[in-house]
Amino acid sequence: MKLxxxxxxxxxxxxxxxxxxxxxxxxxxxxxxxxxxxxxLFLADIHILELEQECSDSAATxxxxxxxxxxxxxxxxxxxxxxxxxxxxxxxxxxxxLQKELWAVVRESLRSPTAGPNLGLVVQVLxxxxxxxxxxxxxxGVAPGGPRPRRLKQRWREAVEEAANSSLPxxxxxxxxxxxxxxxRLRAQVVEDLGAANRNVVSIYPEEYQPxxxxxxxxHQAVTSRLKVITDExxxxxxxxxxxxxxxxxxxxxxxxxxxxxxxxxxxQLGPLLPAETVDRLELDCLNSVxxxxxxxxxxxxxxxxxxxxxxxxxxxxxITLAKTVIQTLQVDLERSASxxxxxxxxxxxxxxxxxxxxxYSFHRKVDMFHEGMQSGMLGDNEDGxxxxxxxxxxxxxxxxxxxxxxxxxxxxxxxxxLRRANRSLDHIxxxxxxVLLERLYLHIRPFFECLVKRKWLSNTExxxxxxxxxxxxxxxxxxxxxxxxQLLVAEVHRRVVMEYLRSVMRGRIICTSVKMRKRMAGxxxxxxxxxxxLFKDLESPSSWLDSALSHLxxxxxxxxxxxxxxxxxxxxxxxxxxxKKHVSAILNIRGMTRQAExxxxxxxxxxxxxxxxxxxxxxxDRALFSEVPVTSEVHCLNVGLSRVALTASSCxxxxxxxxxxxxxxxxxxxxxxL
Numbered sequence: 001m002k003l004x005x006x007x008x009x010x011x012x013x014x015x016x017x018x019x020x021x022x023x024x025x026x027x028x029x030x031x032x033x034x035x036x037x038x039x040x041l042f043l044a045d046i047h048i049l050e051l052e053q054e055c056s057d058s059a060a061t062x063x064x065x066x067x068x069x070x071x072x073x074x075x076x077x078x079x080x081x082x083x084x085x086x087x088x089x090x091x092x093x094x095x096x097x098l099q100k101e102l103w104a105v106v107r108e109s110l111r112s113p114t115a116g117p118n119l120g121l122v123v124q125v126l127x128x129x130x131x132x133x134x135x136x137x138x139x140x141g142v143a144p145g146g147p148r149p150r151r152l153k154q155r156w157r158e159a160v161e162e163a164a165n166s167s168l169p170x171x172x173x174x175x176x177x178x179x180x181x182x183x184x185r186l187r188a189q190v191v192e193d194l195g196a197a198n199r200n201v202v203s204i205y206p207e208e209y210q211p212x213x214x215x216x217x218x219x220h221q222a223v224t225s226r227l228k229v230i231t232d233e234x235x236x237x238x239x240x241x242x243x244x245x246x247x248x249x250x251x252x253x254x255x256x257x258x259x260x261x262x263x264x265x266x267x268x269q270l271g272p273l274l275p276a277e278t279v280d281r282l283e284l285d286c287l288n289s290v291x292x293x294x295x296x297x298x299x300x301x302x303x304x305x306x307x308x309x310x311x312x313x314x315x316x317x318x319x320i321t322l323a324k325t326v327i328q329t330l331q332v333d334l335e336r337s338a339s340x341x342x343x344x345x346x347x348x349x350x351x352x353x354x355x356x357x358x359x360x361y362s363f364h365r366k367v368d369m370f371h372e373g374m375q376s377g378m379l380g381d382n383e384d385g386x387x388x389x390x391x392x393x394x395x396x397x398x399x400x401x402x403x404x405x406x407x408x409x410x411x412x413x414x415x416x417x418x419l420r421r422a423n424r425s426l427d428h429i430x431x432x433x434x435x436v437l438l439e440r441l442y443l444h445i446r447p448f449f450e451c452l453v454k455r456k457w458l459s460n461t462e463x464x465x466x467x468x469x470x471x472x473x474x475x476x477x478x479x480x481x482x483x484x485x486x487q488l489l490v491a492e493v494h495r496r497v498v499m500e501y502l503r504s505v506m507r508g509r510i511i512c513t514s515v516k517m518r519k520r521m522a523g524x525x526x527x528x529x530x531x532x533x534x535l536f537k538d539l540e541s542p543s544s545w546l547d548s549a550l551s552h553l554x555x556x557x558x559x560x561x562x563x564x565x566x567x568x569x570x571x572x573x574x575x576x577x578x579x580x581k582k583h584v585s586a587i588l589n590i591r592g593m594t595r596q597a598e599x600x601x602x603x604x605x606x607x608x609x610x611x612x613x614x615x616x617x618x619x620x621x622d623r624a625l626f627s628e629v630p631v632t633s634e635v636h637c638l639n640v641g642l643s644r645v646a647l648t649a650s651s652c653x654x655x656x657x658x659x660x661x662x663x664x665x666x667x668x669x670x671x672x673x674x675l
Contacts, residue, residue: 028047028051029051029090029093029094031047032044032047032048032051032094033094033097035047036094036097036098036101037097037101039101039105039118039121040121041098041101041102041105041118041121041122041124041125042121042124042125042128044094044098045098045124045125045128045129046128048091048094048095048098049128049132051087051090051091051094052091054087055087055088055091058087095150098125099152099155102122102125102126102152102156102159103155103156103159103162103163105118105119105121105122106119106122106156106159106160106163107159107163107166109200109201109204110163110167110193110196110197110200110201111196111200112200113199113200119200119201119204120204122156123204123205123206123209125152126152126153126156127206129150129152129153130152130153132149132150133149133150133151136149137149153209157214157218160214160215160218161218161221161222163218164193164215164218164219164221164222165222165225167189167193167222168186168189168190168219168222168223168226169182169185169186169189169226170226171226171229171230173185174230176235176236176239177236177238177239178239179230179235179238179239179242179243180238180239180242183242183243183246183250186223186226187246187250187251187254187255190219190223190255190259191254191255191258191259193215193219194212194215194216194219194259195259195262197211197212197215198212198259198262198263201215202215202263212263212265213265213266213269216256216259216265216270217269217270220270220271220273223251223273224271224273224274227243227247227273227274228274228278230243231243231274231278231282235282235285237285237286237289240282240285240286240289241286241336241337241340243282244279244282244283244286244340244341244344245336245339245340247273247274247279248340248341248344249339249340249341251273256270283344283347286333286337286344286348287347287348287351289333290330290333290348290351290352290355291351291355293329293330293333293355294330294351294352294354294355294356294358294359295355295358297329298326298329298330298355298359299359299362301322301325301326301329302322302359302362302363302366305320305322306366306370308320309370309389312385313382313385313386313389314382314385315385315388316384316385316388317388317389317392318388318391318392318395318477318480318481319392319395320392320393320395320396322363322396323395323396323397323399323400324399326356326359326400327399327400327403330352330356330403331403333348333352334348334349334352334406334407337349338410345410346410346411349406349407349408349409349410349411349415350407350410350411350414350415350418352407353404353407353408353415353418353419353422354418356400356403356404356407356418356422357404357418357419357421357422357425360400360404360421360422360425360426361421361425363396363425363429364425364426364428364429367393367429367432367433368432370389370393371390371432371436374386383440384477387437387440387477388477388480390433390436390437391433391437391477391478391480391481393429393433394429394430394433394434394481394482394485395480395481395482395485396429397426397429397430397485398482398483398484398485400422400426401422401423401426404419404422404423404426405419430485430488431488433481433485433489434485434488434489434492437474437478437489438489438492438493438496440474441470441471441474441478441493442496442500444470444474445466445467445470445471445497446500448463448464448466448467448470449463449467449500449501449503449504450504451463452464452501452504453504453505453507453509453510454509454510455510457510457524458510458517458520458521458524464528464531467497468531468535471493471497471535471539472535475490475539478490478493479539486540487540487541487542490536490539490540490541490542491541491542491543493536493539493541494532494536494539494541494543494546495543495546495625497532497536498532498546498549498550498625499625499628499629501528501532501550502549502550502553502625502626502629503629503630505525505553505586505587505590506583506586506629506630506631506632507632508586508589508590508632510590511589511590511592512557512590512591512592513592515560518557518558518591518592519558521554521557521590522554522555522557522558523554523558525550525551525553525554525557526550526551526554528550529547529549529550529551529554530551532547532550533547545575545623546625548575549572549575549576549625552568552571552572552575553572553587555568556568556569556572556584556587556588556591557587557590557591562598562601562602565602566601566602566605569584569602569605569606570605570609572584573605573606573609574609576625576626578624578625578626578627579606579626580606580626580627581603581606581607582631583626583629583631584602584603584605584606585599585603585631586631588602588603
């Protein structure tokens with residue numbers, strides 16, 4: 001063995017750090033140890049290798065002398081054997097101390113830009129030891145002087161893993177309900193450490209070491225071990241979302257994505273952070289929490305809302321918080337899951353939609369019971385409160401419908417049934433609310449329709465003015481209804497007003513006996529038709545198709561020649577396909593047309609148009625008008641016609657008789673004209 005400069009043939013007492021056993025070391029061994037402590041690592045490794053070789057040579061000499069490493073001494077002293085064994089133990093001790101310093105330098109180099117020289121020595125040691133391992137592998141047998149190969153390169157990788165594991169936040173720092181904060185610290189530390197590795201470490205290692213890949217894999221493994229320990233326990237729902245978001249998004253984009261910008265690495269060599277079955281279990285836990293929410297929490301919200309309806313019936317309120325509360329409750333899960341992954345978002349949306357369809361059915365049943373209670377005598381003096389509550393319930397439907405549609409868009413094929421059930425309940429609530437408000441309005445204006453299209457009506461505008469005033473008054477409240485239900489309400493009121501007006505016309509309580517009278521009646525129909533048009537335009541009715549009905553009737557009554565009347569009837573039938581011959585016949589009765597031939601020519605227009613269109617076909621309710629207008633004047637008109645014939649004959653006979661008294665004037669109008 002080559003002795004180091006300045007060594008002395010003395011024995012020194014040295015404390016072994018691992019076992020605290022007092023050992024005797026030769027001066028050369030002690031000086032090697034001092035080199036290690038001073039971090040003159042490469043030179044120290046050279047001398048350790050020399051000492052290791054000397055041990056190997058001594059072992060070979062003993063083997064040659066005895067015939068085997070454990071055979072009889074053949075004259076060799078026991079002291080020689082003890083010296084050989086002591087040298088081998090010294091080598092092992094020196095390697096332990098060397099590795100302590102090697103891995104300490106590896107740890108320190110991550111955050112110290114000045115660690116470059118020492119880290120360079122580490123790399124030299126690793127390369128030197130790797131060469132010795134290769135030579136040992138090529139030699140025959142196992143070298144008796146030491147446990148070769150030492151595989152310091154592999155132990156370097158383990159040292160990097162240990163450094164990563166000690167640097168990251170420990171699992172004990174995680175608190176339930178605050179996983180997002182823990183994961184954020186984990187993310188920040190990984191990014192910081194790998195950034196430091198790229199700045200301070202990577203350039204010092206040989207390229208074949210793939211140092212950055214080793215560091216990335218080490219930190220990846222450290223993160224994986226922490227997440228596994230955390231997910232072995234039952235997590236709160238907020239922590240489940242935080243974990244899933246970190247797995248699906250944060251780690252890939254904010255950790256690996258950020259690190260990859262400065263130095264590329266192979267992601268394919270990184271395994272999954274958690275097993276697929278663990279991720280599936282977390283997602284299932286998430287879905288179960290959503291199901292529990294829509295079946296328990298929302299039911300409680302609805303029960304509390306139902307109680308409030310009756311308690312606040314005396315208060316006019318046109319908006320309630322039910323829809324907002326429910327949507328906000330479900331939207332948290334919907335948005336959070338959708339931000340994690342499209343698949344999870346779709347599953348949570350479907351789960352929410354299924355529960356929401358059941359909730360809306362319960363809502364619609366409670367609305368039914370509310371209306372039944374009000375109509376059975378519970379209303380009292382709270383009519384204004386009842387109207388406002390009805391509008392408030394309907395106003396819940398547009399936001400509910402939008403949210404339902406949003407949930408269904410995630411997977412339309414799977415959501416079809418739940419979407420249909422939810423929309424059916426919402427349609428029922430809206431239609432019922434519209435029907436209640438329409439009927440209450442009609443109760444107010446119905447008496448005034450009884451006064452329309454009578455003889456006094458020709459010179460009295462008050463009945464229609466009262467109708468318009470009452471509609472405007474009620475719509476001060478009705479306009480508090482949101483769209484699109486408001487559009488449905490005003491369209492139904494518009495249609496009902498025009499239809500009731502037509503019913504008054506079709507009752508035939510006026511028979512025009514002169515051109516002047518026809519013009520007066522036609523003028524009143526035209527004027528009030530225009531006023532109805534203006535009224536509902538101001539109320540933003542979407543049913544402008546109703547506006548021409550009364551104007552066409554006024555033209556049929558006013559026109560003189562048959563061809564013009566035929567043309568106007570044709571236009572009427574084209575615009576209102578549910579007009580029938582009985583309606584046209586009733587209008588002809590009103591205008592006083594008694595000639596059967598002329599009437600036949602005009603009413604045939606309806607038949608001809610029906611034939612050319614393939615016969616009458618049912619119209620959707622929102623386009624039907626005349627089909628719901630009964631005709632009650634045909635029999636009366638027939639009686640009038642017969643009366644006129646009888647009176648004419650009676651007049652002729654009376655003219656041949658001696659005149660005893662003045663004859664009574666012929667009846668000019670239907671007996672129903674009596675006011």
